[in-house]
Amino acid sequence: MLRGLTGPALVLPSDGIRELHVMLWSTDGFPKVVNGLASFTPQSQERIRAASMTFPDATSVAYLRQVGVRTVVLLPGWAAGTPWADVAARPVDGLGISREIVGEDVIYRL
Numbered sequence: 388m389l390r391g392l393t394g395p396a397l398v399l400p401s402d403g404i405r406e407l408h409v410m411l412w413s414t415d416g417f418p419k420v421v422n423g424l425a426s427f428t429p430q431s432q433e434r435i436r437a438a439s440m441t442f443p444d445a446t447s448v449a450y451l452r453q454v455g456v457r458t459v460v461l462l463p464g465w466a467a468g469t470p471w472a473d474v475a476a477r478p479v480d481g482l483g484i485s486r487e488i489v490g491e492d493v494i495y496r497l
Contacts, residue, residue: 391418392418392458392460392494393418393457393458393496394418394419394420394457394458395418395419395420395421395455395456395457395458396418396419396420396421396456396457396458396459396460397420397421397422397435397439397451397456397458397459397460398412398420398422398459398460398462399439399442399459399460399461399462399466399471399474400462400465400466400469400470400471401422401435401436401439401471402436402469405465406422421435421454421456431454434450434454435450435451435454435456438450438451439451439459439471440470440471442459442471442474442477442495443459443474443477443478443479443482443484443486443495444477444482445481445482448482448483448484448497451497452497456497457496457497458494458495458496458497459494459495459497460492460493460494460495461474461475461492461493461494461495462491462492463475463491463492463493464491474493475493479495484496484497
């Protein structure tokens, strides 16, 4: 699923147990991802999650670029009931990013 992505990448939704799936998928081609799960959440990951809740907007795009994220992958089927539920419907005009639908997923290139 992540093979060939330009990393570092962020997969949304980014919350808890779903991170294990992203970590497994990252073994296909080993793109760099900012997702992950451990016994604690590093502050840097908390800041990325917090910024991503308003994605895509000027503030979140600027922050993600600042921390090195080049690609955001949205999994709409997993986003229901999360802060990322309506990300696919949010406008990207004027943000200097591209949006591509690949199967059921949405890939944003920053």
